[in-house]
Amino acid sequence: MILLLLVVAVGYLIYRWSVATFDYFEKLNVPFLKPYPFFGALWPSLKGEKSPTDATAEGYRLFPGNRFSGFFSFREPGYLIHDPELIKQIAIRDFDHFTDHANNVPLEVDPFLGRGLFFTGGQRWKHGRTALSPAFTGSKMRNMFQLLSSYTDGAMKRLVKDAAGGKLEREMKDLFQRLGNDVMTSISLGFDTDSVHDPDNEFFQYGKRLSRTSGLQGLRFFVLTLLPENILKVIGIRIIPSDIANFYNEVVIKVIKERLEKNIVRPDFIHLMLQARKNELKADKTDEFLNDAGFSTVKEHLQSSAKNQIEWSDYDIAATSASFFFGGIESTTTLVCFALYEIALNHDVQQKLRAEVDATKLSLGDAKLTYESMQQMKYMDMVITETLRKWPPFGVTNRRCTKAYSLENANGTKVTVHKGQVIFIPIYEIQRDAQYYPNPERFDPERFSDQNRGNLNQDTYLPFGIGPRNCIGSRLTLMQAKCYLFYMLTCFEIQLSTKTDVPMQLDARSSALNAKNGFWMQLIPRGV
DSSP states (O other), X not given: OHHHHHHHHHHHHHHXXXXXXXXXXXXXXXXXXXXXXXTBTTHHHHTTSSOHHHHHHHHHHHSTTOSEEEEEETTEEEEEEOOHHHHHIIIIITGGGOOBOTTOOOTTTOTTGGGSGGGOOHHHHHHHHHHHGGGGSHHHHHHHHXXXXXXXXXXXXXXXXXXXXXXXXXXXXXXXXXXXXXXXXXIIIOOOOOTTTOTTSHHHHHHHHHHOOSHHHHHHHHHHHHSOHHHHHHHOOOSSOHHHHHHHHHHHHHHHHHHHHHTOOOSSHHHHHHHHHTTOOXXXXXXXXXXXOOXXXXXXXXXOOSSOXXXXXXXXXXXXXXXXXXXXXHHHHHHHHHHHHHHHHOHHXXXXXXXXXXXXXXXHTTSOOOHHHHHTOHHHHHHHHHHHHHSOSSSOEEEEOSSOEEEEOTTSOEEEEOTTOEEEEOHHHHHTOTTTSSSTTSOOGGGGSTTTGGGSOGGGOOTXXXXXXXXXXXXXXXXXXXXXXHHHHHHEEEEEOTTSOSSOOBOTTOSSOOBTTOOEEEEEEOOO
């Protein structure tokens, strides 16, 4: 009996601890989502009722007219920022108060993931971002483009052969994860693979595990990267399994050794990282022209420093290359799949885009697609831009407060965001808000035509984030997506399969936007 009472008492004390912070926003007169014991507002996502994006951004829909609302990540209070002008102020003008992501991973917990730019903070992030920014400028993308274009052209022609004159039904997420794996294996690590026809190759198997954002692994990743650093240190669970980290580390060490011994130069990330190690990675004089990759291109806010502040070990290069590998597969695959879904639904859009693709191909004659030719395809850019507007790869981003900051709500309520607290930015909700994008559910590339884009509030377009901590790989994602669509439409007409959901049902167990039942398409060869 005494033991039972003790268990009940301890359980009650733990419960009281789990809810002890839940009156935080009530005291401040800030509207907030109903929190659940232990899990806060994340519980609906953790039990699979809502996607992480929906669970995190629900306050945007429930509390209109507010500049911000309250949100509990487990038992930690944070803020969901509704107002685009306030987001711009926080992320750009007052960036020194919000220099980190919430997802910082201590090196002692996960030395591999913790070296990725997205998951590091403070001076290490600043030095890393400054050193690596020149790797993602237009001139560097152009140098990589020949690898991307040649591979994609060959892959699409092999798919035409697979169709053998008839329709080819494929699930696009799987297809482009395979293509993306091969492309990123080539431009990140320098190896040539064919994961479409050889799915058992080790690069695809490890790459699939590294980039998975759905299912239990995706949920595990989402939860662990949102836990406070002190809790991560206590539980000591690696987010990236050690066998994955060891695989990429061993591959990179082998590649670096061979290149240095044989003086091999290849226009890929390993070469750029080796340049960064020697402090030779600089912006090119042609970048001013080439850096405009379209409407979605994000602005680079940091300038290259005179001296690289990071001594890049082989392990640093392996971890950084793997983080680009993840971004290059997941973000690009999501973008291309939703673009194909929309152009299959909207036949007029597909016809217009195919006409531009055919005109570009005709102008090139027998020559391969060039980076400059691709950048001149205006309707392609409009389609990609509208896809990112309607279906941003990640529907929410965040920042962690590094220096106390004052907020004022629409009703005059003032609060202080304390050091360590997190603010969330609801990208998906803002980009589907009718006050910014009339008839937001309609897929309409013409929103971003030269005639119309001046009417848009560009502060409401955030698919790659905003400010100095925007996505460093946005130009790579845009280049890959446009190249994939170019060769796909050169070779195929795209039709929806009966297996594809219309309207789209999103996967509630995916940390990124993803189709619940896949992106099934019918690919009809054009005979080219």
